[in-house]
Amino acid sequence: MIRLEKLTITGLSLVVASMIAACGGGGGGGDNVDTQSRVNVSGNLVVPSFVVTDSDVNDVETVSVPNHPATAAQVVPNPVNIGGYVNQPREGFAGLSFNSGDTDDYFLIDMQAGQTLLLNIADLSSGEDLDLFLFDLNGQLIDASLGGLDTKFESLVIPEDGQYYVNVYAVSGASNYLLSVGLTPLAALPSGALRLSDDFLPEEVLVRFNDLSVQARIEDSLLQQFQFDTDNYSGGVQRLTLKEQAAVVAARTLTDMQLTDLQQQKLDTLHAIKALRKRDDVDYAEPNYIVHPSAIPNDEHYTLQWHYPQINLPQAWDITTGDTDVIVAVIDTGVLLTHPEMSGQLTAGYDFISDAESAGDGDGIDSDPNDEGDALQDGTSSSFHGTHVAGTVAARSNNSQGAAGVAWESRIMPIRVLGKDGGNSLDLAEGIRYAAGLSNASGTTPAQPADIINMSLGGNSDSQTTREAVAAARAEGVIIIAASGNESTSQLSYPASYPGVVSVSAVDINRDLAFYSNFGTMIDVAAPGGDLRVDLNGDSRPDGILSAGADDSSDTLSYQLVFYNGTSMAAPHIAGVAALMKAVYPAMTPAEFDSMLAAGELTTDLGDTGRDNLYGHGLIDAFKAVDAAQQRGGGGVPVDPALSVNPQSLNFSHNLQSTTLFIEQIGGDLGSVQIAEDISWLTLQASQVDGSGYGSYNAIIDRSGLAAGTYSDTIQISAGSASETVQVIMQVLDISISGDAGIHYVLLVNNDTDQVLQQFQVEAVGESVSYSFSEVAAGDYLIFAGSDMDMDGIICDSGESCGAYATASQPSIITIESSDIVDLDFTTSYEYQSPSSQSLENTTRSLVLRRLDVE
Structure with a gap:
């Protein structure tokens, strides 16, 4: 289904695009405002306690406190987002450190093993180069991350518990930066950096x-x-x-x-x-x-794909990663053919959108299945839904970049049936027939038909045309997968509810039915669909499904990785697993797939015993499915029993109290589970566990009586000769510590003209600080606030603290009439940004916010 949410893994921040001209004084909301009616507008800036500002930035309005050399290191809490600025002498904008330079910032931080230091270099436009160093308290170098002139991210992993000096060093140029500590634990390290600890x-x-x-x-x-x-x-x-x-x-x-x-x-x-x-x-x-053999893909952001270990995919990869002769047709919005995640992964496809206006490519059906976008208005991005789905099925993998696909050695046939206005049943039917190698409106058929069809789309209407196309494709031996729908209802959705189609519901990271997922009598199987509303594994990202995407909200198309949630995201997991099964058992028919599914050979049972209306026959288990397929095919590689523990780490960020740990055995009997943990602040309670200790456990923490800081420990889990270690990290915030976002400039912006009308300067230190504007004329306005650490006269640059009412990602229009408006409270913060993309998440508008007190 294409009703979903989107969030880039770069975090939420403003895109710097067009310039707002400087102006002076107050002013109204446009030429036709009532100048006799003027009111006061006020609110509070909320500053999170884990926000800290470098004590010697370039802004002349600040009082500089040098934090170099190491003996003068700035003591900061953990977790923390540190906004800072460094420069070589006479580099950057005129300000406090322009002449003398500020090449080094040192921070003294108490950190735990496994935590990640992530340095985001804000500016790379003029030869800027920042490096990251880690020293112990004796001055011994522990590690270093040295990028080059085009390296935006530096990162290090803390090797063991202790206090460390963290040094940000300006090799050349001048730049803001964001140093995230303890908010990105066990994260994937970015490519491009050169780390001393690398092998x-x-x-x-x-x-x-x-x-x-x-x-x-x-x-x-x-x-x-x-x-x-x-x-x-x-x-x-x-x-x-x-x-x-x-x-x-x-x-x-x-x-x-x-x-x-x-x-x-x-x-x-x-x-x-x-x-x-x-x-x-x-x-x-x-x-x-130095390289070592491994069945786990080395893709840069594979560790963010929690949804793969959830279905025991790594164990399945020990048997197969797919086969180039197995083709999965993705019938969707098309695919971005030149996306890096699609390189070498595609076979010829087709565009079956018959409405030229909806297609956006100037004609009707044609042989080019490239996704032309489905954005309905300028300034918003297209979904590139088909690319995300295709990436889950078989993204280019094990290439040290991007993310991984389920069956990366298999191939994708892109078929386009959804455009700006969605799609229709006739175009869908033609796409199905083409994928199966049947006669269709194009007058052509593929050189090799698809083995599997994935349809992450649907509606409530039962089309005979589409029903017959599905039946014809299945008769040709094609396994057909479809998303059950995102309406949280038992109402039938098509094509998922057609006979012969595998209907997929969605679960979240805790294996519960996702809040949006449809359910009912036609559900066959469940798969990870995610939930963007939460971060239950504490990795500072929403618990969505990570795959290929893009942003076309500006004139330049930006390839990205994005988090989506939906049954649309669950279905391609099933399609990918089916491709793995076909790789080891090419003769497998749709009927055999159905019989193995009904017999419980492909899944882990969830909900009521046996088939139920929430999860069908259960959560797909990639290892069981591939093993069952190779056994059905009369052979296969013997696999020793394995212990499966998910998630592979428990990270209780400052606001997370509990999560679920799953312990399972796959491939045979390992004997009883033995759990060894002696963690005073953690309780592991059996939830649904069998007599041997396999099942789900509730991991609950108790912060009462604990001093502020970050705590870490391990849980040792063993069964027979197999063992797994689960790293546990937990943060306790010091409520006595106030956040420090630095000097802030709060701007009142005319929504119609993008003109900055008033400015309020405040030191954003403490839980919250007040701001106000007076004599504001009737009209529509926006309110932004941010720091200007590099002294370029513009707030909310990359690396600078930023906020907007109601949120930085979605500024709200404030309509002023004849009465004062109060309590316009909003948060300002240094937002975490991920190494997956150098572009920032777009907001509802793209602005450059220039201060009024500078030229």
Whole structure:
């Protein structure tokens, strides 16, 4: 179903797009306002306690307190979002640190093993480069993250409990930054950064030159520091080795800090790579990483896809990751054919949208299934729903970037039937027939028909045309999957309710029926659909389904990863698992799939014993399904019994009290479960557990009597020879600590003209601070507030604290008539942003908010 919510994993912030001209004084809401009726407008800025501002930013309105060297480190709580600013001398905008520079910010933080430090560098437009360092209290270097001129994120994982000095260092230029600590635990680390702790061969560099003569190599001062391997490898890659006593360009001197010999060698290697990456004649330079075999995909953001371990997909991947001969047709809005997650994953498809206006491509049906977008008005993004669905089925995976798909070795046939006005039953029927290799309106058929069809779409009307197309496709041996609908009703939805279609309901991270999911007599199976309203695993992201997406709200299409929720997201999990099954048992028919499902061979039973109207035959279990398929096919790889524990970490952020832990055995009998934990603040209560201890447990925490801070421990779970460790992290906020978002400028903006009419300056320190505007004329307005740490005269830049009434992501129009308006309270904060995309979530409007007190 295409009724869903969207949230990019970059967080919520304002897009910087068009300029609002500076102006002075007060003013009304337009040319036709009643100038005789003027009122007061007031409210409070709410500052979260985990918000902290660098004590020596560039804004001249602040009182600077240097936080360098390490002995003057700024003490901050954990968890915390720190907004800061660093610059080399005479770099950046005129302000407090312009002349002398502020190259180093040090913070003293008490942290726990497994927590993530994430540094978001706000500005990369003019050669800015910031690095991240971690030292212990004795000044010993623990780790470092060194990116290059185009690296927006640096990140480190805390190796063990303790106090650390965290150093943000300006290699070049000037930039705001956001340092997130304790709010991104066990997060996926971003690509592009060079980490000292990474497993690579010291003093070796892999380089591909695009233009380099032997004579140029001999004369180049940087390259003279390397020994060149005599061989060229695949793609023209060369291996370079640092010569002894090489003086690497741009290496940083760490005064009063300690390094081991190995650390020095690895740092020299990373600095050499940074220097090489700046060269025009270098396509790329990277460490010579040490690799290890693993069935788990190495995609950058795989760890955010909680929904895959929930269905025991990693264990299924030990058997198969799909087959290129297995094709899944995604009948939807089409697919963004050039999305990086779709590279190499697609077969030829078709566009069956017969209405040219709805199609948005200027014609009727054609052979181009690219998603042209479905946005109904300018300034809003299209859903790119089909791309998200296709990414779940079979995104390009195990390529160290993006996210993973269920059956990444299988292929997707994109078929477009949904446009700006949705779709119709005839176009849908033609798409189904094309996918199955049957005659259709295009006059063509695919070279190889689809084995599986996924339809994350539907409606309440029973179309005979579509019903017959479904029946014909099934008769051709196609397994057909469809979303049950998002109306939270038992009313039948089609095509999910047609005979022969596998109807999929959705569950959340706790395996409960999702709040939106349909239910009823036609439900066959459940799969993860997510819930964007909550963050129950405490990873600072909504518990939605992560997959490929995009944003076309501006003139430039931005490829992204996005979180969606819906039965639309559940269905492609089933389609992907069916593709894995076909990979090990190519002869599997739709009837055999149905019989295995009805026999409980493919699922974990949820709800009432046996089939029920919420979950059908239960939650899909990828391992059981693939194992059942290969056994049905007469062979397969024997698999030892395995212990499955989900989630794989429990993270109780500052507002999370309880969550659910599932312990299961797959592939055989391991014997009874043994749980070892001695955590005074955690109680593990059996919820639905069998006699051997397998089932669900409620993990409940008690913060009473605990001092503020971050606590961590582990739960050891074993059964037979198998064992799993669950990391538990829990935060207790210090209610005596006040948030500090820095000097704020609250702006009153005319909604009709985008003109800033009034400004109120306030120090945003404490739980809340008041603001007010006087003599405001009748009209429609918006209210924004933000800091200006870099002193460029614009608030709410990337890396700066920002808020708006009612929220920064969805500013609300305030209509002023003849009475004062009070209690316009809203939150200002440094919003967490994820490494998955360098673009920011768009709001209802794109504004540059210029202060009134600067030119």
